[in-house]
Amino acid sequence: xxxxxxxxxxxxxxxxxxVTLDCVYETRDTTYYxxxxxxxxxxxxxxxxxxxxxxxxxxxxxxxxWNFQKSTSSFNFTITASQVVDSAVYFCAxxxxxxxxxxxxxxxGTILTVHP
Amino acid sequence: xxxVTQTPKFRVLKTGQxxxxxxxQDMNHEYMYWYRQDxxxxxxxxHYSVGxxxxxKGEVPDGYNVSRLxxxxxxxxxxxxxxxxxxxxxxxxxxxxxxxxxxxxGTQLSVL
Numbered sequence: 547x548x549x550x551x552x553x554x555x556x557x558x559x560x561x562x563x564x565v566t567l568d569c570v571y572e573t574r575d576t577t578y579y580x581x582x583x584x585x586x587x588x589x590x591x592x593x594x595x596x597x598x599x600x601x602x603x604x605x606x607x608x609x610x611x612w613n614f615q616k617s618t619s620s621f622n623f624t625i626t627a628s629q630v631v632d633s634a635v636y637f638c639a640x641x642x643x644x645x646x647x648x649x650x651x652x653x654x655g656t657i658l659t660v661h662p
Numbered sequence: 663x664x665x666v667t668q669t670p671k672f673r674v675l676k677t678g679q680x681x682x683x684x685x686x687q688d689m690n691h692e693y694m695y696w697y698r699q700d701x702x703x704x705x706x707x708x709h710y711s712v713g714x715x716x717x718x719k720g721e722v723p724d725g726y727n728v729s730r731l732x733x734x735x736x737x738x739x740x741x742x743x744x745x746x747x748x749x750x751x752x753x754x755x756x757x758x759x760x761x762x763x764x765x766x767x768g769t770q771l772s773v774l
Contacts, residue, residue, distance in 0.1 A: 555702070581762075591752065591765040637704055648693050648756050648763060649720065652704030 548573045548640045552653035559628055560661050567623045567656045569638030575599070577643030580614065580621045581650065585635040597621065599643075628660045664688050668753050668766035675743045675773045683738040683769050685753030693756045694736040695720075695763070696728065698749040705752060711736055743773045 549572040559565045571580065582594040595605060597614050605612045609626045625632055635657050639650040666687045675681055685694065692713050697705040697720075707720030711730040725747060727739045736755075740747060753766040 550704075589750070590767050593762050596762060639704075648695055648754070649707055649710060650697075650705070650763070652706070654702055654704050 548575070548578075548642065548651040550638055550640050550651050550653035552636075552638055552656050554656045555654070556657040556659070558659045558661065561630060562627050563660075564624060564626050565628050565658065565660075567625075567636050567638075567658065569621045569623065569653060571619050571621065571638070571640050573619075573640060573642070575642045579641045579643065581639040581641070582612065582621075582623050583637045583639065585637065585655070587634070591637075594623075625658075628658075630660050630662055633658060633660045666753055666755055666764050666766040668751070668769050670769060671767065672770050673772070675740075675771065677744060677773060679743050680739070680741050681743065681771075682740075683751055683753075683771075685736040685738070685755075685766060687734055687736075687753075687755040687764070689755065689757065689764065690733070691755035691757050691764070692733075693758070694730065695754040696726070696736065696738045697752045697754065698722065699752060699768075700749050708738065708751075745773045747771065748773045 551570045578599045580597045584592040584594055602614050611624045613622045635655045637655045638653040641650050669684045695710040696708040699705045706722050708726050709720050709728040711717050714733040717728045729737045751769045754763040756763050
């Protein structure tokens with residue numbers, strides 16, 4: 547069975563600091579997908595990124611970047627120059643390939659608080 | 663675009679009462695899912711459907727039933743609510759393989 551671990555339960559930073567959210571996963575799949583979702587205080591789930599197991603390239607989108615390393619089974623998320631609007635719960639998730647694709651296994655979530 | 667709509671948004675039940683949560687999507691998606699979110703546990707899959715008329719169990723199906731009579735609707739039922747079912751419920755859908763999940767805004771359910 548798949549397992550996703552987000553060891554950091556809560557992180558608190560001051561605005562403009564960089565912050566990295568850790569995600570470690572366990573899987574026996576050869577083909578799989580990893581995701582990050584953001585849940586702001588309003589409660590909805592916002593899709594941030596999807597990465598498949600064959601693509602280990604790091605990704606950068608504005609202030610967000612993701613580091614996928616199969617060797618350490620990690621998919622870490624970094625926010626550069628954090629802002630108060632980044633305050634949210636962040637979830638890492640895993641999905642197997644094929645028909646199991648939509649059956650996400652979520653980590654416990656990391657609560658990020660960015661103070662002004 | 664409405665996307666994925668969940669009704670109701672909030673509900674309070676007494677132990678033993680029944681209710682149905684409705685998820686409706688207007689994107690012609692084949693796949694639909696029900697998740698529950700509990701503090702410190704992330705989201706866990708309850709039931710899912712790979713098409714109209716089909717349903718399957720997820721990770722935590724006990725105490726819930728589902729139906730997908732119409733492609734656009736996925737209903738989650740609680741026949742006899744228990745306090746352990748107090749949670750936030752999210753519905754999600756996707757078109758086909760490798761597309762992202764679209765989530766509804768959630769239903770907060772309290773069982774007293």
